[in-house]
Amino acid sequence: MWNQIEGAPREELEKLQLKRLQDTVQRVYHLVPFYKKKFDELGIRPEDVKSLEDLQRLPFTTKQDLRDHYPFGLFTVPLDQVVRIHSSSGTTGKPTVVGYTRHDMDVWIEVMARSMSMVGVGPQDVVHNAYGYGLFTGGLGFHYGAEKVGAAVVPSSGGFTKRQLLLMKDFGATILCSTPSFALHMAEVGKDEGYDLKKDFKIRAGFFGAEPASEGLRQALRDEWGLIYIEAYGLSEIIGPGVAAGCPHGHLHVFEDHFIPEVIDTETGEVLPDGKEGELVFTTVTKQALPIIRYRTKDITVLHREPCKCGRTLTVMESVKGRADDMLIVNGVNVFPSQVEHVLTKVEGVTPNYVIVLDKKGVLDKLEVWVEVDDRTFADGIGALEQLKAKLQQEMLNDLYINVRIKLVEPKTLERSMGKAKRIIDKREAEGLQK
Ligand code: DLL
Secondary structure, eight states, rough: OSSGGGGGHHHHHHHHHHOOOOOOOHHHHHOHHHHHHHHHHHTOOOOGGSSSGGGGOOOOBBHHHHTTTTTTTOSSSGGGEEEEEEOOOSSSSSOOEEEEEHHHHHHHHHHHHHHHHHTTTTTOOOOEEEEEEEESSHHHHHHHHHHHHHHHOOOOOSSSSSHHHHHHHHTOEEEEEHHHHHHHHHHHHHTTTTOHHHHHHHEEEEEESSOOHHHHEEEEEEEHHTEEEEEEETTTTTTTTEEEEEEETEEEEOHHHOOOOOOOOTTTOOOOOOOEEEEEEESSOOOOOOOOSEEEEEEOEEESSOOTTTTTOOOOOOOEEEEGOOOOOEEEEEEEEEHHHHHHHSSSSSEEEEEEEEEEEEEEEEEEEEEEEEEHHHHHHHHHHHHHHHHHHHHHHHHHHHHEEEEEEEETEEEEEESSSSOOHHHHHHHHHHO
């Protein structure tokens, strides 16, 4: 454990959380007109926050609120105290802008160091960091965390897959940081280049995050690279990566002495008890430049609060199934892309490279999945492909209760992502836009 607080008794942790929450509420109320207005409308004064339960009475903050105050309207400090600015583009509208004071950077580096300590990353390690460097928080977040624990960081960023493989091998990288989809792509290119992934590389663990990954995809990465899969979770609005990190027992621990998690009913906004699935909401309690009260992440998960075998007492969040935005409702049945991915990883003959195409046929939604077959099955000819298609359709029906049209495509024809994979093509929206 990097910091003893990760294993502190719950009462001690909650006392700290309450004190920090009270300070944060005072801070935003007095320094940010947006929060003062919202609190006043609800008739809440900062002094009313007397227990952690009172958090539930506070207003939510959304991505739209950040956009409406673009670029620095929700900052609590003047720019001369800001030492870093990041931004995420999203698909529509203005980008979201986040800022850090020196203190915020120290918090971020601390939680990244805690994440890296999950598998004892230290001076003996070479960390190959293939998260994108730039406005995206992935690259620089992992970079500073790896330096903090004393590892040698290779800031390779995304892209240039063949060169990355060469450097990983020649520098003897022991840790890989990347999106799961890019790690899979690297494995594929590595094999094509004639590498023996387990013999030629020394990767012992990987920090994978920034997008959902099904259990099947995780297992494929473990098998291909022979590594320990550590999950990284976070979002720029809260700090970047380092909001939660997977321990060796596979539990994703939230660093809740800095970020308090809640799960709410997406429709009603009611807080749900532990064990119930809903939308994850975070309140930052130590951030200075951009503290956020009850930020709605749109990520769907479940919280658990039992102590873990690793010794941490921190709340565990289940791996995010997907974003509320990405949930597909196909003729009334809810489906996340990661569930489609999981089915694909169970069937021989296909690769977990896929795209979901949504279309409308009359009033009904039509869901088509384009899947890449592997080289061997492709060589087996038409009969084998027809059988594979029927099998996939049946498995989707068994697992997801929906009829899916499968389109098999040739090996290595779907676009590979260098960062977060784009899995959905929504033709329904495109048609709507044209009108
Ligand atoms: O993706 C930060 C990050 C970088 C996390 C590197 C982990 C590793 P954003 O670009 O702001 O920040 O995107 C945040 O990505 O709300 C989730 O929907 C998704 N996401 C992040 N981690 C995971 C994960 C970074 N482990 C959004 N599983 C979040 C599923 C994830 N989704």
